[in-house]
Amino acid sequence: AQSVTQLGSHVSVSEGALVLLRCNYSSSVPPYLFWYVQYPNQGLQLLLKYTSAATLVKGINGFEAEFKKSETSFHLTKPSAHMSDAAEYFCAVSEGTGGFKTIFGAGTRLFVKA
């Protein structure tokens, strides 16, 4: 069975600082991994995805994530935080077979201080 653990329900950074949101997964088969962002009162938007091609994945808004199989991790980073990055971030996993079910982590709320 697949699962996702996001370390830290809240992360606070200063504007211009590095953003690091941690995600570890568990999957019995090679997984597909995703990061989504949710702004207040909106739906989730796909930031980036890992589908077994390059292990370093670049997404929208300057975010990127690195798939590390040995660590079963898929951490999200951004070199320089912007106020507009303040939102809820969800890591998610789905298995290659069928792919109809995606399991989401509990989410990490990112705060950006001026």
Next chain:
Amino acid sequence: DTAVSQTPKYLVTQMGNDKSIKCEQNLGHDTMYWYKQDSKKFLKIMFSYNNKELIINETVPNRFSPKSPDKAHLNLHINSLELGDSAVYFCASSQAMLGGAGNGYTFGSGTRLTVV
């Protein structure tokens, strides 16, 4: 033009009532989903339809019944609403076949259901 649209956006109703939420996608995707997001932002899958066929039916009370008249529409009907049903319900779609699980979801903007 909205890719995945849900109606209504807000729904306030009394306990015991029956209500429906509608979802439509214009992306040509073959699979649609209902997720429930609770007050702590936790997302849990409820149902999934692939080309009008129910393929995921998680542990959800029988009071919840999905219906997919065609692959572009997925509705959710809830009978005898309870206080604990208060949540945000998200519809999503994906192209699950021919590319499979790696395509990711497109979400609607959600329906905030409040049962009083």
